[in-house]
Amino acid sequence: MARVAADIERELDRLLSPTDTVPPRLLEAMRYACLEAGKRFRPILVHAGAALGHVDRASITRVGAAIELVHCYSLVHDDLPAMDDAELRRGKPSVHRQFGEATAILAGDALNALAMEVLARADWPAAAPLRLELVVGLGRAAGAAGMCGGQMLDLESSSERLLSEEELVQLQRLKTGALIGFSLEAGARLAGLxxxxxxxxxxxxxxxxxxxxxxxxxxxxxxxxxxxxxxxxxxxxxxxxxxxxxxxxxxxxxxxxxxxxxxxxxxxxxxxxxxxxxxxxxxxxxx
Amino acid sequence: MARVAADIERELDRLLSPTDTVPPRLLEAMRYACLEAGKRFRPILVHAGAALGHVDRASITRVGAAIELVHCYSLVHDDLPAMDDAELRRGKPSVHRQFGEATAILAGDALNALAMEVLARADWPAAAPLRLELVVGLGRAAGAAGMCGGQMLDLESSSERLLSEEELVQLQRLKTGALIGFSLEAGARLAGLxxxxxxxxxxxxxxxxxxxxxxxxxxxxxxxxxxxxxxxxxxxxxxxxxxxxxxxxxxxxxxxxxxxxxxxxxxxxxxxxxxxxxxxxxxxxxx
Structure with a gap:
């Protein structure tokens, strides 16, 4: 698990390298949101799925990093004042407390786009059809019928307070379950199951x-x-x-x-x- | 141009159809942001690029709709109180005025994910390598070195007021130019230029x-x-x-x-x- 986490850290650091065109403050906020952060639980799931077959380390790392970009962007947006209004995240000021709200929104949006770009790119070993399947799967897991939909149900439940156990299961299935499930599935797809x-x-x-x-x-x-x-x-x-x-x-x-x-x-x-x-x-x- | 706009309207309506899993209010906000909205200038650019060769109408429509999903999500986020704080958009209340700020953030995020998903999906005529190129291109045009980066420079310029003409050109090249350029390029790629x-x-x-x-x-x-x-x-x-x-x-x-x-x-x-x-x-x- 420590090796997977180290691979992810290195990959994210590389994917978030400075370039001539990215505004430095935006990149700084994106790096702050993603680096030295969290347990890398989702990339570990990718690894566990991939371990059901024989998969090269570069592919496991790329897919894990793409999912982690999405997970980290979702935390940045969830922490915003209009959402959970969290001042701290993993013991540090949340992105909007550190960089301002507008920068936090944009950093999240840019991480979302980057996740899809790095999955689709040809600079890692997966074949074209597999890369496409992964983009589709990540889009679904993170979209309105997945993570974003679950966060929406969560926000509605905070104000309405009328959730049954069944509704709560459905909420969590979308909010956190979809991306967790996709992580394992993505690893298994790499393994050709x-x-x-x-x-x-x-x-x-x-x-x-x-x-x-x-x-x-x-x-x-x-x-x-x-x-x-x-x-x-x-x-x-x-x-x-x-x-x-x-x-x-x-x-x-x-x-x-x-x-x-x-x-x-x-x-x-x-x-x-x-x-x-x-x-x-x-x-x-x-x- | 009217035909392109009608095709896009129909495609967006279809891509944003109700399902069992998408929370109705989230979908409603996504539809409000995208339907009966705007000039469809970017899809018209896709069409103009594609008209340099022989491209089927379904492909032009799918690519135009994906780009329009990104364009519309960016307007939803740009209008937020922390960004441009716009109450109106195209004569109607902006999404956060109509649905609340949290829903507006989530609707934008979900549209961003959907755009990538519908480009990558196999339910339209483009071959796999082309679909991948388009996902990469859209990710770049919309990301930190494109649209999000330009909006960041714009926010910084509003407070600093020290922009030279050259800097302003660079800002606009990212903020609006990247997605406009990608729209034309995407059409030309469909045409096999x-x-x-x-x-x-x-x-x-x-x-x-x-x-x-x-x-x-x-x-x-x-x-x-x-x-x-x-x-x-x-x-x-x-x-x-x-x-x-x-x-x-x-x-x-x-x-x-x-x-x-x-x-x-x-x-x-x-x-x-x-x-x-x-x-x-x-x-x-x-x-």
Missing amino acids: DAAALRALTVYADALGLAFQIRDDLLDLEVGETGKMAGRDAALGRKTFVTLLGAPAARARLIELRQQGWSALSRAKLETNLLGQLFDFVIDRSS | DAAALRALTVYADALGLAFQIRDDLLDLEVGETGKMAGRDAALGRKTFVTLLGAPAARARLIELRQQGWSALSRAKLETNLLGQLFDFVIDRSS
């Missing part, structure tokens, strides 16, 4: 994505309990799996989801140590 | 893009003179070609640019009536 294998991975990824979100909701509460930060979700009036089900039932749900994901992999004979460890990491993580 | 022809078209497109902007600046002043609206550029303290050169010199520059563009086309034997009329339209238009 067939349609049946991709379907089994989708079931696993769906369970993993929900588990990721439930663990996030639990962490918000636990961090609140240790006093480092008051439960931000509750403060924002946001319905989470924890506020909906209570913490014990939410923890039980994590175990159920792990079993669901694992049996889908077993049925398709795709159960690797790496995919097992990944689920454990997601439901045990403390940050 | 060779590298020498593409270079000549780039010179023409560069002149056209600058002329488009200078005409915009003159219109801002003229509309101001007729009292419909006080010169918004001057009100925002923004340096334009008109505030920099004065209106008579700006008008003379339009004629020079037309000659430059035309001689590049002549040297490459690409001077069509359509490309001539297009330049006349750009420098004579009254809206």
Whole structure:
């Protein structure tokens, strides 16, 4: 995992190199949003999917970096005053606090465009049809029927507060699940897996994505309990799996989801140590 | 031109059809931003480039619609309070006035993703390598070294007010010129033009893009003179070609640019009536 993260850091640094035409302050904001940031969870999923076959490291790194560009742009926009109004991100001032709101909006937009450009470009090993599939998949996962759609449902839920458990599952499936699922799928496509294998991975990824979100909701509460930060979700009036089900039932749900994901992999004979460890990491993580 | 606009309207309506997964309010904002909107100038450029060869109508329409999705998303984000803070767009309330700021940000983001997805998809006639070239080209034209970069320079110039003519040319080349140039180039790529022809078209497109902007600046002043609206550029303290050169010199520059563009086309034997009329339209238009 550390090697994947280092590869991604190097690739993002290279993809975000200074040029004559990019305004320096815009590039600085884009680099601030993407470099030395986060767990690189999505690129690790690309790696785990690719590890089901034989895939060159350059391809894993390129696809992971493109997805990370999208993930980072979405955090920049989610943090804006009109959205979650977050002053801090990963312990540093959020992009709009550091560079101003207009620059944050533009940096996000430019990262979104760059993600698609670097997937489509011919300067990495994947063949043309595969690069196209990945652009289509990333566009869908990040668009109105994926990440952006989920964030929209989330914003509507904060004001309406009428979400059922089913609606919350649907919200999270779009908001975080779509990009998480695409990350694993993209790796598996690099590995050349067939349609049946991709379907089994989708079931696993769906369970993993929900588990990721439930663990996030639990962490918000636990961090609140240790006093480092008051439960931000509750403060924002946001319905989470924890506020909906209570913490014990939410923890039980994590175990159920792990079993669901694992049996889908077993049925398709795709159960690797790496995919097992990944689920454990997601439901045990403390940050 | 009316036929191109009608084709684009129909294609955008189709690309923005309701589905089970897209939240209705998000889709509504995306449709509000894109439908029954504007002159469809960029799709007309795609058509003019494609008319240099034999290109099927479906391809011209798909590429024009993808570029229009990007153009419309950029207007949604440019109008935001943190950017130009525009209450009206084409005589209607801007997207954030109509739907709220968060929805406007998300609608723009989702349109950006959709543009790339529909270019990459296999449901229109272009071959895979061409679709990839177009995704790369659109990503570049819209990204940090194109449209987003130009908007960044524009924001910096509004506060600093120290722009030389050369800097203003560079700003506009990125802000509006990159996407205008790409529109014409994309059409020419559909037509299978060779590298020498593409270079000549780039010179023409560069002149056209600058002329488009200078005409915009003159219109801002003229509309101001007729009292419909006080010169918004001057009100925002923004340096334009008109505030920099004065209106008579700006008008003379339009004629020079037309000659430059035309001689590049002549040297490459690409001077069509359509490309001539297009330049006349750009420098004579009254809206």
